[in-house]
Amino acid sequence: MAEPQKNIVILGGSYAGVSTAHYLLKHAVPKLPTKESFRVVIISASSHVVCRPACPRAMLADDMFPQDKLFVSIPKVFDQYPAQKFRFIHGTATELDHANRSVSFILNTGSTETINYYSLVIATGAATRLKSDCDSLRASWKSFREALPAAKSIVIAGGGPAGIETAGELGEYLNGRAGWFSAKPPEPKVSITVICADSKILPALRPAIAKKAEDYLADVGVTIIRNARIKAVSPESAGTTDVASKATLELENGERLDGDLYVPATGTRPNTSFISKELLNPNGRVNTDESTLRVDIAGPRVYAVGDVASYARPAIHLVLEAIPVVCANIKRDLLLASGQDEGSLGEDRMFKEDKRETQLVPIGKSKGVGAAMGYKLPSWLVWLIKGRDYWLWTTGGLWSGQQWVKEA
Structure with a gap:
């Protein structure tokens, strides 16, 4: 008698979801005693994976x-x-029933379905x-681009x-960059203002690096307003459902700003x-064991990885470091559930967040500007690693699974 279908369901089709699926298909499912009964299923709201860090330029x-x-x-x-061995579902999760182990x-066609999971x-x-x-x-970008030539003022929140x-x-694209002996472009074509709630921009980086970023922004005609919070945006749809709308922003100090375009960031x-x-922590993220990446409260063989999970701060490099850990523990749990002796499998693999100053900002x-593992990086190195194409040079191997050919 054939084994019943056992679905390893992955919710999400970006860096964490696609990487996890490749890793399990290459290194976990083939090692299971009843591998023929297992299927990896991705449920994703988008049919395409996108290099999201590239969006500011793209x-x-x-x-x-x-x-x-x-x-x-x-x-x-x-x-x-x-x-x-694999199924892709173009859809959006609407309910996780962790008691009955179903999603x-x-x-995308509008119909509703439910799938049972053996592992999630x-x-x-x-x-x-x-x-x-x-x-x-793509539709949002099209609307934004059509409005851009007529814009004389742009306000960015964040x-x-x-x-x-x-x-x-936006500053370099619209205003160009200042020369060697100018603090700002001689005549910026577009006024660009960044509203920052903190006393400095880029709060994850040291003040000296943030100051250098401000200097580079000034070179392309960008002004920073610090210690300012937005109280209201009119119309409310500006920058979201209507990315091409003019907007009036009311700050908590009573000041008002008008923008031909508004970008909430x-x-x-x-x-x-x-x-x-x-299953969630106070910040709305999935309450995840910070070492094993299991969601213990949801029942056996449930995990969370990436920006949705609570085990580490959101950052792509931390997502990629977590993939071998979560997949090793999934593999271990699946082998245990199949009857393999625990003593032959070794211990859980443990994740430890690297909390050193690491952030690159083209x-x-x-x-x-930026830093890596606590070390300040020169501008040319930030450009080389990230700024030339916003990590697009790294995604080919990720999306294809080549990055996960070897079991890390």
């Missing part, structure tokens, strides 16, 4: 990056595996207020990396609306 024009590398079909990169989702990996990430699927992102990178790209929210609050096409 939104300006299609010729900034090769589009076939920027947007890559998820089903296509999994064609290398037998059809019975309900709405397909929550990798839905975090999102901005813009819709994150490929088609919606002094973190997303806001600063966006300001730098004040951070992301975890994609956990479909998950019971008992500012336009030729400058950047």
Whole structure:
């Protein structure tokens, strides 16, 4: 009698979800005693995986990056595996029933389905207020680009990396860069203002690095307003459902700012609306064991990885460091459940967050600031590693699974 189908369901189709699927298909499922009964299933709201760090530059024009590398079909990169081993579902999770071990989702066609899982990996990430699927992102960019030539003032909310990178790209694209002996471009064509709630931009980096970033921003006509919080935006749809709308921003100190375009870049929210609050921490992220990456309260063989999980701060390099750990523990748990002796499997693999100062922030096409493992990096090295194409040079191996050919 054939073994019943056992689904390893992965919710999310970005860095964490795609990487986990490749790793399990290469190194976990083939080692299981009843491997024929296991299937890896990705449920993703987007049919394409996107190099999201590239968005501050990619939104300006299609010729900034090769589009076939920027947007890559998820089903296509999994064609290398037998059809019975992998399934892609283009849909959005609507409910996780961890008591009955099932996930309900709405397909892109509009119909609703439910799938049972033997093992579950929550990798839905975090999102901005813009819709994150490929088609919606392209449509937003199209509207923004059409409005850009007429814009004389742009307001960006957020002094973190997303806001600063966006300001730098827009500033250089619209105003050019100042010469050697000028603090600002002689006549900026567009007024660009960044509103920062903190006393300095880039709070994860030391003050001297943040100050250098401000200098580079000044070179492309960007002004920073510090210690300012937005009280209201009118209309409320500006920058979100209507990315091309003019906006009036009221600050908590009573000041008002008008922008022909408004870009909210004040951070992301975890994609956990479909998950019971008992599984979440106060910040809305999945309450995850910081070492094993299991979600113990959800029952056996449930894990969370990436920006949706609580084990580490959101950062791509930490996501990639977590993949071998979570996959090793998934493999171990699956082997235990199949009856293999625990003594032959060794201990759990443990994750430990590297909390050293690490963040790279390009500012336009030729400058950047940052640090890695606690060491300040020169501008040219930030450009070389990230600024030349915002990590696009790294994603080919990730999406194809080549990065995970060897079991780390």
